[in-house]
Amino acid sequence: MDEDFDFNTAGAMDEEMGIPDGDASFLKLGEEKEIGKEGLKKKLLKEGEGWDTPDNGDEVEVHYTGTLLDGTKFDSSRDRADTFKFTLGQGKVIKGWDLGIKTMKKHENALFTIPPELAYGASGSPPTIPPNATLQFDVELLSWSSVKDICKDGGIFKKVITAGEKWENPKDPDEVTVIYEARLDDGTLVSKSEGVEFTVRDGYFCPALSKAVTTMKKGEKVLLTVKPEYGFGAKGREAFGSESSIPPNAALLIDLELISWKTVSEVTDDKKVLKKILKEGEGYERPNEGTVAKVKLTGKLHDGTIFLKKGHDDKDLFEFKIDEEQVIDGLDRAVITMKKGEVALVTIAPEYAFGSSESVQDLAVVPPNSTVIYEVELVSFVKDKESWDMNTPEKIEAAGKKKDEGNVLFKAGKCVRASKRYEKLSNDKSNKKNFIGSQAAKFVDYDTNFTEEEKKQSKVLKVACNLNNAACKLKLKDYKEAEKLCTKVLEIESANVKALYRRAQACIQQADLDLAEKDIKKALEIDPNNRDVKLEYKALKEKIKEYNKKDAKFYGNMFSKLSKLEQTESK
Template identity: 75%
Template sequence: MEDDFDFPAAGGMNDEMMDDTPYDAPGTLKVGEEKEIGNEGLKKKLLKEGESWETPENGDEVEVHYTGTLLDGTQFDSSRDRGTPFKFTLGQGQVIKGWDQGIKTMKKGENALFTIPAELAYGASGSPPTIPPNATLQFDVQLLSWSSVKDICKDGGIFKKIVKKGEKWENPKDLDEVLVNYEVRLEDGTLVAKADGVEFTVQDGHFCPALSKAVKTMKKAEKAVLTVKPQYGFGEKGKQASGNETGVPANATLQITLELVSWNIVSNITTDKKVVKKILKEGEGYERPNEGAIVQLTLIGKLQDGTIFFKADPFDFKTDEEQVIDGLDRAVLTMKKGEVAVLTIAPEYAFGSSESKQELAVVPPNSTVIYEIELISFVKEKESWDMITPEKIEVAGKKKEEGNMLFKAGKYERASKRYEKGVKYIDYDASFSEEEKKQAKVLKVSCNLNNAACKLKMKEYKEAEKLCTKVLEMESRNVKALYRRAQAYINVGDLDLAEIDIKKALEIEPENRDVKMEYKVLKEKMREYNKKDAKFYGNMFAKLSGADSKKKMAPKEVAPMTIDSKA
């Protein structure tokens, strides 16, 4: 055969070749087995097993060796005879349809014999003089390798071809700081720009929009070639030459070789993005400190101008005990042993609006501070599953008392966490004795009630309602639970439900002063609502007369009953 023979090109069947009809994968074949692929007569016989489990996808650039014969054994083409592997893009109609369907079932190194009916080859016309009309063909194909080519924006704007696979499975995120090497050329090969060791934040981007889009799809040490259309390059305006960089013409397509050397993971510790952690060195394992853990670390505290105000090696503290600033306390809970990180902490989670005299320098008011930190070791607070029953009850009681102290100090969020932890220690009591169950019930009622008081103070009314309902499931006549649930209902506008709870509480304790005062407030609110309701509906058409009469009102500040300090 001559070198310029174009088989297995699609020939006159390009319209059919672009069809993306799904096919049935042949499943796992044993060597020597044959199975039909899809329902159009294409057959595959496995001659040699491949490696791994991956198979190429549409858009990938595949490299194969093949030998093509007619059913009578007549050979009409062979890349093996030419000594040059055949390359093409899978699923783009560059080859006959039987190839596009069959080769996507192969693994790297696999050798298979495909029997391809005329409808998936050259049809009624054949390919004279070598392929007769309506010929069924056989191809002995070996998949040597392939390069993954992805349309990463799904709009044809950036195609990425992986030329060197990366490590692990993670990809950079918007906040992460990446380190890259890149080379940019025009389609004619003109070098536009080249740089090694460039660092930038993914969401901020660098050079052109394509770089930030591409690195988010890459793994560490991955190298890829990008084909970048103008919308992700420099668009209609192009780019003027500057320094060592050549200009880019308007509407130019770019070829960018990009290598992701490494990156630092950056994350928001708080939802308001005011405590940010950048990992410089990953830690070991998967465990992290819990609340109440004893941690040991090295610590350097700096102002934004570089002034060091604190330095300690080692430095020990107990988490969730306000022994350090809030931002540091929260960040340590996200770290692993051996992890090295830089924390950027806004004033709200640092020293606030007051001047703070530290070990080595004064921290001015409203200062954002930076901590360089390494978590050397930690000892986690004992978990409930590591305790015997008496321990669980004792610790639950301690958590309740800690919560009470925090509540009285106005630290409702931290108090709420203490009550929640107290309940967790004793929530599963199947192995408890009858006496232990009684003790646990008293503590659960008390912790949930006090937590409901915290939630009311924090204006988390739905959570307060749920906690009170839990108590009422254990003690249906608990007046505090009825009272606090009524307050929660009032503050979300469910006045009818609030009235039911208050009336029940008064049936149980008719002289309860707090409940009686709340009932007066509720009735006044209901009267106000009814006046507004009457005025509003007086102007409505008759067809709206059946509208929902459920009484709603705006939230108000609550004054929950005293927290329970018993048990």
Template identity: 75%
Template sequence: MGFNCASKATAIFLLLSVSALVCAKKSGDVKELQIGVKYKPETCEVQAHKGDSIKVHYRGKLTDGTVFDSSFERGDPIAFELGSGQVIKGWDLGIKTMKKGENALFTIPADLAYGSSGSAPTIPPNATLQFDVELLSWSSIKDICKDGGIFKKILVEGEKWENPKDLDEVIVRYEAQLEDGSVVARSDGVEFTVKDGHFCPALARAVKTMKKGEKVLLTVKPQYGFGEKGKPASGDESAVPPNANIQITLELVDWKTVTEVTDDKKVIKKILKEGDGYERPNEGAVVKVKLIGKLQDGTVFFKKGQDDSELFEFKTDEEQVIDGLDRAVSTMKKGELALLTIAPEYAFGSSESQQELAVVPPNSTVCYEIELVSFDKEKESWDMNTDEKIEAAGKKKEEGNVLFKAGKYVKASKRYEKAVKFIEYDSSFREEEKKQAKALKVACNLNNAACKLKLKDYKQAEKLCTKVLELESRNVKALYRRAQAYIQLADLDLAEFDIKKALEIDPDNR
């Protein structure tokens, strides 16, 4: 079958409309598809999509068995771009039901083939056609920016499913050529942060769509290359003329994941080696780590667990280490190796700190290389019996009280919340245990409401007081603190109601 616009024969192959429903049955190793009944693929293997470059073998027959065309006999498969109008729409849509290496037999009615006109001299009018099809291969081609500026053709599939993000540091190999084939730049291995980019804007855009080990061919328009000005020659790199299209062969060799541990971007974690599994330390977990602490000039101020020395051990969320290190280790998996960059606010602050090996000056940003060797998670409520739950809740409440008195309201609030979670579901408790649990819930929610008022989180303060009043409707502290929250929320009528009720219950309460 020829492949030119003048002949309808170029389009014959697989003719299924957008709304066509197909059903499948096995005939030896060949899948037969017919119009009319829904077809569900038997596996989740990758299938072709619009824009992919397809290569197929086929044999076309009339229903009486007459072969009118065959790429098999010619020994010459045909190639086309899926969904681009190079073949009829049925072919474009139908090929999506196939998988690489699959053989299929398609039966196509006339209205989805050549209709009432046919295709003289081989195909009569209103002819139902059959095709033996073998999908040999395809190369995925994607319009990365959805504006035609960068087309990506996959040459080698990558691993897993993750893609680099803006903060990640990628290692790539690339070669850039002009349309005439002249090489303007190449590198056998360069590392850069995705958001900062390298060479031209197309590289950063492309790597964000790639997987580890993936190799692609990029066709880059000037707006994602060097635009109207082009690029002068520099060093080993040749000049790029103004408004030049570029072709870049790009391989994503590897990357290091970089994440923001805190919302204000002042604790940054770069993963040097991935950890195992999915579990991470919870609050109160005992962790053992290898740890090296450095100033930004490279001065080592802390070192544990290196050269077979004893590992450094601490309990998370207990202020045994600086806040940034405490927060970061809770995001790590067992065996993970990471580099932490911690701003002064989450390190040693504005004061000088004498550490094991050196002094940390005031307002220092510090770096830690940390490997999480092991951890023992704090026991969760579902692993406890009722006595243990009540004991754990009481302990967290006392910890919260100590933190509140120290003015550490965020940490205190978390302790009170955790205390309540231990005893939240008390249907299996005995009567005496239910009384204990109720008293703890009331105390913890009241204290937490006081934390929220200090933190100006008035809506949460109101909710916590309401929880207390659902348990004890005449609790004066809850009414008073809820009134404080209502005043800040400008709900003055509700505030007045709570204050009056509190005065009715305890008129002498100062």
């Protein structure tokens, strides 16, 4: 536009940049449509490309020709062979432009008819635009650069210079490698790096870098406009080394490129087993419980001391079976999340490693309470056969084997691992849902292919597995789950004394004394001489007496207070 033509003036007339009603981005060629309810009209002259349209904050580049309704031309970028660039939705142009151009696709050409209220109003723009003039603009949207308000508070604007690859973004635990260059508004260089690695949640240089990288893709290059609150705030930063000082309350311009990142996942809910992927694996398949895994393994202490090195000769890979306590718990949990060919660095806290005891390994001693680090390559694995891959005799045999393994673990006091043998459990009860394999109860789920004899065997195994699992849950103080498991058994065998007894135990712990009493009485009707049930009934009666005393005291106090209140009111 001509320098003396005040195209921007009317942008300040209305600070509210509303989103137009309807969808003018789907006009047919030659069709005209009203945008919003303020009289703005758009006629499609040439269709654009793709589906995307610019948004508020984006930097758009256009060619245009502006005329009055009588055809008088008052301005044209085409005549000057000079495109016009501006930031959309910031009041830099008349409101009709802000509303209209955000409905356009790349290379689209449209004619906008803009009423005075969305243009220059009653004042006009002398001498070329009279008061209360309706204007027409023939606009072609050549391109735009996406500019996003990352924090939604105007603190960091991100302009994409080069688009990245794929769709993934780094997360807080991940380790990113970036190149950056930071300058003040006047162009003074204050910091730069040709390649620095940092953990996203820990950040680097200033808070804006960690905020920005979580919105970026691999290979993406951006320009960040950073307000002081996401830079160095009111204090600024003193000069050090080759880097200049940053004045108080200084805004920054940062060129940032995300080179790559290493995915770091929290294997356990308590974040005490962390896995950093050094090399991505193949496909989607992962091991399950019972998988035989072959790995290359190097174990180190935090100071770099190597205490274990196995499988680095390809002819002598280290082989172990997952969830058989052949390796430390943290390593078991990490390997089950890996893919074939994946290389990962696994950091394991003492609780999932060697605990408070000293451990003598192949190459060095691991001191008590040591956090250990393993570099693991999952070379290959053979999964334990899933239930859907088995015929019916195999399912029943597998269920019996899992039940027996569970019994051994339960007797050894390993209730969590025993429970896993009795049912299909998740290695991580968070939303990750990393299922680790079918266990005993799953193998004997109803199958239409079962013969009558196999159905009988299945029923016996299912009852045993659920009862044994209920015993595990009681030990683990998961009383609600114990109650559910006993109920499953009673749906199959309504007179099962063990199920009634264990459900009563679970109900007592949940203060459901009525159901507990009902279950115990029924169990005694079936087996009057059962010593365990008798003892539980005795304990239940004491519990009921205790509750009755508490209730009597509570209601006694309440009635006493009511009586005193009534006496006071009668006076």
